[in-house]
Amino acid sequence: MSTTDESRRQSPLDDVARWLDDRLRLAEGTQRYWRKAFPAHWSFLIGEVALFSLVVLLFTGTFLAFFYVPDTRLVVYDGPYVPLQGQEISAAFDSTLRLSFEVRGGLVMRQIHHWAALVFVAAITVHMLRVFFTGAFRRPRELNWVVGVILLLLAFGAGFTGYSLPDDLLSGTGLRIGYSVLLGIPFVGPLIGFIALGGEYPGTDVLGRLHILHVMLLPAGLIGLVGAHLAILVRQKHTQKPSKKATNTNVVGEPLFPNQTLTSLALFAFTIAVLAMLGGLFEINPVWLYGPYEPFQVFAPAQPDWYMGWLEGLLRLWPNWEFTILGLTIPSTLLPGVILPGLIFTVVGAWPWIDARWITKDHEEHHLLQRPRDVPVRTGIGVGGFVFLLSIFIAGGNDVLASNTATGLQTISAILRVGTIVVPLLIGWIAYRIAKGLKENEAAAARATRSEPASGAQQ
Amino acid sequence: MPAAAPRPTPDRHRRRRALAIATGLALLVALVNVVFGGGLAAAQEDEADISSDALLERGAQIYGAQCALCHGEAGRGLPVDGPDGGPPLIGVGPASVDFMIRTGRMPLDNANERLSHRPQQMTDEDRRAIVAYVTSLAPGEGPGIPDIEGWQQADLSRGLHQFTTHCAACHGPTAAGVAVGQRDVSSNLEVSTPLEIAEAVRSGPGVMPAFNEEIVPQQDLEAIVAWVMDLRERESPGGLAIGRSGPVSEGFIAWVLGLGLLMIVMYLLGEKADEEVDDHGGE
Structure with missing residues (x-):
């Protein structure tokens, strides 16, 4: 590789490239990677939007970390925002206000960061729906499905720790709810709570701990697992829609260079543009209106960011059942706050195995995608599960919904309680019937064409 | 020009002029009313x-x-x-x-x-x-009409704190109002005048509790009024605030505008269902 042919030297860049290649052997296999195939269909780009949002999150987050102080000690606010001047607030809230009103570009960075977080989880959700309904999680990709589910959990964690940091009244309320759910876990809950807060509620250490989680551990986990997610993807190659060219034994797609590189760069640029537009034009989390966190204050409506809405909704919908078994009191938050979410995520994480064992009874390797109609049972369960999550998500905003629809709050809650159980079953069943009908119609049509000798050219 | 439109006759001109003068006079009267009417x-x-x-x-x-x-x-x-x-x-x-x-x-x-x-x-x-x-x-009984002349000089910082302590639990941090029970929705304070806010605090209309001098002293009352008015009038530094109902409207924007726009971009960038993959595909 290290040729000394002067005639082929075109620019000083060649010297640098050659110097690097001599030492790192970069050219080896380059052709192979430049030509790595990428799926061309647009629905495969949604995962990239999540990835690019994460990149935006990392950069804006680094900027924010330069100015944020995770300190609960009280200081007197003397910044430019008049309605808080002279109030005793925590140094953390003070630094958030300084970041918003005094640091040049600070507010727009904070807003882009927050919008990016909302879009990040939204993109993950849609990506996951695509993978689920096309059966892209089947063997050999079960592992990457699990990695993806853990990524989603980490994203929830990063979001929750992130919006808890400003120490305003809304974030404090969210933290208080989380802490109460934690306390409700038998035996270990109070101890974990004590350790997390560094003492009794509200504690002095919690912001420091959330901060380290938010800026170090969770991003490290996210980056590491995104790396693993992509490495597994490259290793296993992508799934594809069956076509004349794409079969179960080949991989058809666009080469990394130049096609996919241009597509991805364009999408990256658009992701940055949309997030910057949101951050520049739309107010998000105006903590200066909420005021500093005081344990004795609370306001309504108090919702978490959208991706935690389903957890909030479960807590709101769950009846106030508290029972005592063998002297152990099970508080009403344990089932909706811990056990049910844990159950939901266990089922989601284990779905590839559930699917193979009980639904398709198919343990073969698959590289071709399915259509939702191909496995009606999976489609029915998937749609039903999605509607269930949607319904408890809506319940998380029951008070806002009640005032906007001029319906009684209790009426809305009663409708949602019943609806959360009935509607998913109903819509899941309808989805199952539709998928089954489509599948049977197709099979019938295929039989009809096969039995007609005139159209034998199909073979 | 439409052929059917008749040319304005001199008579029409006169009528139009009269109309213009009448309009002008009406505007003048309205202006005088605005300037002196308050007094x-x-x-x-x-x-x-x-x-x-x-x-x-x-x-x-x-x-x-x-x-x-x-x-x-x-x-x-x-x-x-x-x-x-x-x-x-x-x-x-x-x-x-x-x-x-x-x-x-x-x-x-x-x-x-x-x-x-x-x-x-x-x-x-x-x-x-x-x-x-x-x-x-019943002379002397019940809260009197409060005097809040001084609200414009009141301390906003005190107002924010008192509002959050006494009012935000039902009216919300942005005074947008929310359902507070089966039959009741707390009022959106967007259209309330300072006096109306003060009267509501003192008298407690509907399910709202009445706050007397002991709970909300005069100084705090004026501060609360000042904060609610500031909440409405201060330019929002972060940009457009749709509905100001917190994470509910934010989540809506993130999905519809954020991911929605990006989905359109993705659709335009990627291949559609009926297109075939290019022949220069990778391995």
Whole structure:
């Protein structure tokens, strides 16, 4: 590789490239990677939007970390925002206000960061729906499905720790709810709570701990697992829609260079543009209106960011059942706050195995995608599960919904309680019937064409 | 030019000119009203407060005509089940009566209607007459109409703190209002005047608790008013705030505008269902 042919030297860049290649052997296999195939269909780009949002999150987050102080000690606010001047607030809230009103570009960075977080989880959700309904999680990709589910959990964690940091009244309320759910876990809950807060509620250490989680551990986990997610993807190659060219034994797609590189760069640029537009034009989390966190204050409506809405909704919908078994009191938050979410995520994480064992009874390797109609049972369960999550998500905003629809709050809650159980079953069943009908119609049509000798050219 | 349109005749011209002059005069009158009208209204208000006997008599009359049907004779209430049975008004205090009429919540045409903010349903003088009459049924009882002249000088910082302590639990941090029970929705304070806010605090309309001087001293009352007005008038530094209902509207924007736009971009960038993959594909 290290040729000394002067005639082929075109620019000083060649010297640098050659110097690097001599030492790192970069050219080896380059052709192979430049030509790595990428799926061309647009629905495969949604995962990239999540990835690019994460990149935006990392950069804006680094900027924010330069100015944020995770300190609960009280200081007197003397910044430019008049309605808080002279109030005793925590140094953390003070630094958030300084970041918003005094640091040049600070507010727009904070807003882009927050919008990016909302879009990040939204993109993950849609990506996951695509993978689920096309059966892209089947063997050999079960592992990457699990990695993806853990990524989603980490994203929830990063979001929750992130919006808890400003120490305003809304974030404090969210933290208080989380802490109460934690306390409700038998035996270990109070101890974990004590350790997390560094003492009794509200504690002095919690912001420091959330901060380290938010800026170090969770991003490290996210980056590491995104790396693993992509490495597994490259290793296993992508799934594809069956076509004349794409079969179960080949991989058809666009080469990394130049096609996919241009597509991805364009999408990256658009992701940055949309997030910057949101951050520049739309107010998000105006903590200066909420005021500093005081344990004795609370306001309504108090919702978490959208991706935690389903957890909030479960807590709101769950009846106030508290029972005592063998002297152990099970508080009403344990089932909706811990056990049910844990159950939901266990089922989601284990779905590839559930699917193979009980639904398709198919343990073969698959590289071709399915259509939702191909496995009606999976489609029915998937749609039903999605509607269930949607319904408890809506319940998380029951008070806002009640005032906007001029319906009684209790009426809305009663409708949602019943609806959360009935509607998913109903819509899941309808989805199952539709998928089954489509599948049977197709099979019938295929039989009809096969039995007609005139159209034998199909073979 | 449409052929059917007739040319303006001289007569038409004259009529048009007359119309223009009339419009101009009307505008001038409106302008004078805007500039001096406030002062005139204030002067009338002072005048009306003086003649108390006539006012009481007038109040009794209007009360009999518009209120007694539900609130009973002489404010004693109507002990009837259902929406027609209005609560007694003896001792509710001037702030309550003034608030209810000023914000158009009373008088109701139909007792089944829900109380909501409307334009005032009678003249200012009639309102004062009713307030005077109902107050005379139990003089000195109940909260009086608060004097909040000084609200513009009040401490905003105190206002934010007091609002969050006493009001935000139901009205929300941005005073946007939210459902607080089966039948009740806390008011959106977007259209409330400073006096209406103060009267509501003191008198506690509907399910809202009344906050007396001990809980919310005069200074805090003015501060709360100042904060609510600031909340409405201060330019939002972060940009457009749709509905200001916190994470609910934010999540909506993130999905519809954020991911929605990106989905369109993805659709335009990627290959559609009926297109075939290019031949120069990778391995």
